[in-house]
Amino acid sequence: MPNGKRAIGTKWVYRNKKDEIGVVVRNKARLVALGYRQEEWIDDDEVYAPIARIEAIEIFLAFASYMGFIVYQMDVKSAFMYGTIDEEVYVSQPPSFVDPNHPNKVYKVVKALYGLHQAHRAWYATLSTFLEQSGYRRGTIDKTLFIKKDKNDIMLVQVYVDDIIFGSTKKSWCDEFEALMISNEFHGRTHLLSWITSQIERRCTLIETHKPLIKDEETADVDVHLYRLQVTPKTLHLKVMKRIFSKYGGANLDKKSTIGGCQFLGHRLISWQCKKQTIMATSTTKAEYVVVANCYRHVLWIQIQMLDYGFNFMNTRIYIDNESTICIVKNPVFHSKTKSIEIRHHFIMDAYEKQLIQVSKIHTNNSVADLLTKAFDNSRFQFLVVTIGMINS
Structure with a gap:
């Protein structure tokens, strides 16, 4: 061991x-x-590495x-x-594999080991450098996101830690990418990534539309390991845990409204939000x-993200079911309506x-975002489910 290390x-x-039925097919051991x-x-400098957002x-x-192209994983x-x-890092000899002739010697780390703080960053730097040298442009x-274009053809490679999804308008480019990774000894298994687009099951997941969630001192407490979103959860709260419903001031526990919004790329739903507002x-x-300001934050990110794909989606349309809100966005002189709104919005x-x-x-009855925040009777619930199915078909 060098002095001072x-x-x-x-x-x-x-x-x-x-395997898929639970039978042990392999025993794995990894040195960490x-x-x-x-x-x-001392042992690490910068350890941050970018990671793909779910959106x-x-x-x-x-x-x-x-x-219409195939995606592989x-x-x-x-x-x-x-x-x-890049750092000078030393690790001790693996347990049960200590050299009996040199028990006090250590290993100097050249390639990253699992468990090191900089392992993720080192892997990303190695892969991104390799892809850029291979003709891909980083987003x-x-x-x-790594992109390769040629006239009307495009190849996309999305990296999520050690998982990579890729696809192209040219099947040959996908084959070339797989061969390229293998030739550089990035050995991995490639699968056809398929996902099933099925109709939403037309069943009733309804809740009483006029029964608000309130504090219930009479009913029994719930095991906090099953449900813990407040100090003393009750049976009533557990029953509606998966059915978030609210309106303006509709959360009877604290009178805060719930944000609900969804964003589409063309006719395809790609992100949605349902969150209680932090303001009163x-x-x-x-x-x-x-709600609209929060929705636009997501739209803005999508607009900028799509520039990497080569598409300019500025002047995006946002649908609002409140006339006064539209007036404020278009004409901020309605001071009586806006003086209590924080500047950040x-x-x-x-x-x-x-x-x-x-x-x-947009008429309230046609707002699909309401599925995220409100309770419905059967007819309107079925109507909105069908609407989303038509949008994503």
Whole structure:
């Protein structure tokens, strides 16, 4: 061991790999570094590595569906061990594999080990450098997206840690990519990534539309390991746990409204939100305005993300079921309506003035986002389910 240095311990991690019916088919052992013993700026420098957002993967799949090309998935075996680390790091000899002639010697780490803080970053740096040298362009916004274009053909590679999904308008490009990865010793298994688009089961998942959720001191407590979103959860709360419903001031526990929104790429639903607002809305207009501002944050990210794909989707249309909210977005002089709204929500006005978005009225009965926030009777529930099915068909 060099003077002034110390070794990081190692351990074995064992795992039984099972098949789809639960039968053990392989016993796996992996040597792992005890990363918790690393000291920042001594054993590691920068450890951050980008990771694909779930919305980015949804956009990828929506785009592949629209373009009609096949998507493949590749999982790279022992991916972190391909990354080369820059820091001077030493690890102790593996337990039960200590050299009896040199028990005090250590290993100097050249390739990353699982457990090291910088392993993820080292793998990403190695893979991204390799792909860029192979003719792929890294996304400007999404650093885990790699693109190759030639006239009307496009090849997309999305990286999520050690899983890679890829697809192209040219099947030969997919074959070339797989061969390229193998030739660089990124050994992995490639699968055809298929997903089933099935009709939403037309069954009743209804709830009483006029019975609000309230504090229930009389009923029995619920096991907090089953449900824990408040201090003393009751049976009533457990029953409606999966059925979030609210309206302006409709959450009787604290009178906060619920944000509900969904974003489509063409006719394909790619992201949605259902979250209680952090503010106390003093009117339905304010509650709706905050919802629209939150929705535009997601739209803005999608707009910028699609620039990497080569598409400009500025002037996106946002549907709102509140006339007063539309008036405020278009004309901010309604001070009586806006004086209590925090400034951070007003950036949507600037987006409208720059023609980054349009705002249009939609009848409440046709708002599919209401499925995320309200309870329905059977007829309207079935209508909205059919509407979403028509949009995504």
